[in-house]
Amino acid sequence: MIKITRADVSTINTLRYDPARCVNCGLCSIVCPQGCFEPGETVARLVRPEACMECGACQTNCPTEAITVESGVGCAAALIYAALTGKKASCGCGCGESCCGT
Amino acid sequence: MSATEVIATQPRFRQTTSELTWFDRWDHILARLGFKRNGHRVETGLYALGNPTADSPVFVTANYTLSFDALRSSLAGVDGYILVLDTRGINVWCAAGEGTFCTYELVERINEAKLHDVVNHRVVIVPQLGAPSVSAYEVERRSGFKVEFGPVRAQDLPEYLKTHQATPEMRRVRFDLGDRLVLIPIELVHTLLPMLLAAVVLFFLSGLRYALAAVAAVLAGVVLFPILLPFLPTRAFSTKGFILGGIVALPFVVASWSQSDAAWWLRALEALSYLLPMSAVTAFLALNFTGSTPFTSKTGVKREILAYIPVMAGMFGGGVVLILALAVIRFLRG
Numbered sequence: 001m002i003k004i005t006r007a008d009v010s011t012i013n014t015l016r017y018d019p020a021r022c023v024n025c026g027l028c029s030i031v032c033p034q035g036c037f038e039p040g041e042t043v044a045r046l047v048r049p050e051a052c053m054e055c056g057a058c059q060t061n062c063p064t065e066a067i068t069v070e071s072g073v074g075c076a077a078a079l080i081y082a083a084l085t086g087k088k089a090s091c092g093c094g095c096g097e098s099c100c101g102t
Numbered sequence: 103m104s105a106t107e108v109i110a111t112q113p114r115f116r117q118t119t120s121e122l123t124w125f126d127r128w129d130h131i132l133a134r135l136g137f138k139r140n141g142h143r144v145e146t147g148l149y150a151l152g153n154p155t156a157d158s159p160v161f162v163t164a165n166y167t168l169s170f171d172a173l174r175s176s177l178a179g180v181d182g183y184i185l186v187l188d189t190r191g192i193n194v195w196c197a198a199g200e201g202t203f204c205t206y207e208l209v210e211r212i213n214e215a216k217l218h219d220v221v222n223h224r225v226v227i228v229p230q231l232g233a234p235s236v237s238a239y240e241v242e243r244r245s246g247f248k249v250e251f252g253p254v255r256a257q258d259l260p261e262y263l264k265t266h267q268a269t270p271e272m273r274r275v276r277f278d279l280g281d282r283l284v285l286i287p288i289e290l291v292h293t294l295l296p297m298l299l300a301a302v303v304l305f306f307l308s309g310l311r312y313a314l315a316a317v318a319a320v321l322a323g324v325v326l327f328p329i330l331l332p333f334l335p336t337r338a339f340s341t342k343g344f345i346l347g348g349i350v351a352l353p354f355v356v357a358s359w360s361q362s363d364a365a366w367w368l369r370a371l372e373a374l375s376y377l378l379p380m381s382a383v384t385a386f387l388a389l390n391f392t393g394s395t396p397f398t399s400k401t402g403v404k405r406e407i408l409a410y411i412p413v414m415a416g417m418f419g420g421g422v423v424l425i426l427a428l429a430v431i432r433f434l435r436g
Contacts, residue, residue, distance in 0.1 A: 013401045030251050030268075031233035033275040034397065054399040055199065057233035071234060072400035073199055075393025076339075079403055080411075089400075 014070035015052040019043045021066035028067060031057040115148035115215065120178040122171055129167050136288040142167040143191040148215035149174075152181035156222045159263070161252070162208060163229065164189040164197050173229075176256040180263065183220065187211050195231040195396070204235035209245045217247070227252045230273060275396040282328040285394050289324040293387070296320075307429050312376075315354050319380040322350040323387025328394075339398070340410035343388025347381035354380070368431070375428055379421030382414040389414075 015036070022043035029037045029044060034051040037044050037058060044066075056071025073079070073089050082089035133142045146165050151174055160183045163173045170186060187207045189197035197203035212218075212226070228236055230251045238249035253262050253272035262268055297320040305313035327334075327346055334342040354376035359369050389406060392398040 013399045027238060027251075030273065031230060033231060033254055033273065035270060035274055051397070052399060053397050054401060055234045057198075057230075060235060060237045061233055061239070063239045070400070071199075073393065074395075074398035074400050074403045076389045076403050076407055077393050079400070079407060083407075 012050050013052045013054055014068075015046075015049055015054065015058075016068045017044075017046045017049075018066050021064045023064050023066075025063060027061040027063075028058040031061050033057070115150050115183065115220070116145065118149040118151055118174055118184065120151065120174050120176075120180070122175050126167070126171055130171065133166075133168055134284055134287050136291050140191045144170045144186055146186045146188040146211065148211075148217070148220065149184040149186065151177055151184055152179075154181045154183050156220065158182045158221065160185055160217065160221060160226045161259075162187065162226050162232070164192060164194045164203055164232075166191050166193045166197075169193045172256040173259075176259050180260070183217075185211055185215060185217070185226065194229050198232045198234040198236065201235050203232050205237045205240045205244070208236060208241055208249075212245045212247055224248055225250050229256070230254045230268070231275070277331075277396055279329070282331060286325055286328055289328070289387075289391070289394075293320050293324050304425075308425055308432075311354065311357065312425065315351070315376050315380055316383075318350050318354075319347060319383040320387065322346055322380075323384040323391075326350070327384065327388045327391060331391075331395075338406050338410070339392050340385050340389045340406050340414070343385030344381050346388065347384025348377065350384065351377045351380035368428075371424055372428055375421055375424035377421075378417040378424070382417035382421065385410065386414050386418075 017037075024040065024043050026039050026044070029039045033055065034048065034053060036046060036048045036052050038047045039045075052069065053074055054069050054071050056069055058067045059065075059069050059071065075089070078089045081087070129142060132138065144165050144167055151161075158181050161173055161177070162185045163169050165186045165188055170184070173184060185208075187197075187203055188211075189200075189202045189207075192200065192202065194203055208226070208228070217226075218224075224247050226241075226247050227250050228238075231254055233251055236249060238251070241247060241249045250266065251268075252259060253268045254275055255272070258268070258272045262272060297317060300316040300320075301313040304316050323343065323346075327343060330346065331342070334346060336342055336345065355373040358372040358376060361369055361372075364372075389403075389410065392403050392406070
């Protein structure tokens with residue numbers, strides 16, 4: 001049987017957290033709009049993984065890459081449009097390419 | 103140092119207030135209706151709010167009028183600076199998702215505004231919902247400014263500023279009735295024309311009751327669904343929509359079934375010709391509402407699309423076939 005080493009491997013979403021890399025800076029608990037993370041004694045605790053909406057704020061602000069998530073828009077219209085046209089899913093805000101590139 | 107050099111190194115900023123004018127409010131109504139969707143912009147750069155000093159806080163926002171106005175109107179009595187990023191007229195959350203409200207843009211604007219010369223401290227207060235594309239440690243490394251993530255809502259800023267600590271409540275997105283209600287106008291604007299077209303076609307093909315059914319199914323999806331969202335059972339938006347569409351179709355189903363002059367199978371088919379497409383249409387509109395909420399994930403929505411779009415298509419297609427068949431039967435019977 002395959003041993004699961006990552007702390008929380010869920011199928012509900014793409015959020016993955018590796019406490020071994022956490023330096024307890026506390027930023028993930030601050031930026032998450034769903035309260036998925038809470039500050040812990042030595043490392044951050046992933047308390048509500050199922051509430052993750054994959055916005056990517058925790059990953060962007062994690063200095064040690066302890067958190068990964070495939071961020072994207074949770075919007076059916078955008079995803080259907082992207083599937084039909086083969087373009088990148090966006091909110092249809094009328095803006096062009098991402099300015100950050102990452 | 104010559105006079106021109108002094109002017110060149112002088113930091114420049116515009117003046118703003120926390121007061122909203124009637125013009126601002128009119129602009130908000132137009133924005134909520136989706137009128138000139140990309141036209142609700144404010145000039146980017148630095149603004150002085152009240153009479154700020156070199157020790158006053160710096161707030162960062164997007165160049166969307168609703169974002170800028172929500173921020174400044176929440177800061178009545180506060181002297182500070184507002185740094186407006188170029189998000190092409192998009193709100194903070196969506197722009198952060200798109201990657202326009204981002205680390206690079208923030209650092210650029212800090213440098214452009216010569217913020218180092220304007221304030222003595224090295225802190226910028228960024229709305230928490232900008233965090234998906236604003237990396238606090240990267241901003242500090244590139245600009246020397248420490249990012250302090252403020253509350254999700256601008257209206258919590260006065261409370262936040264007392265301690266510079268946000269409560270867990272301030273850190274969470276909510277989706278209250280008020281938040282949901284303001285989204286209805288733009289949903290209506292988007293669906294009005296197709297709805298009226300469908301109603302007109304159905305009126306001439308099958309009569310007034312079918313035309314009303316089309317209107318009812320669409321209104322259920324774009325008006326009732328946002329209002330009732332937290333009260334509808336099941337987790338998936340599609341199934342919530344199937345249920346709501348089914349409920350709205352009930353009066354039509356009962357009316358069809360209780361016609362005494364037709365054969366039972368004909369009445370049953372007519373009942374189905376309401377139930378199937380109405381439920382499918384409401385469910386599809388419900389699924390589309392995922393993009394307006396602050397809690398659906400890409401993975402979850404993808405899964406819903408794969409699971410329920412075929413069901414919706416099947417129900418809708420079946421309904422259309424039934425409606426046409428019944429129209430033919432009515433025509434043949436004169």
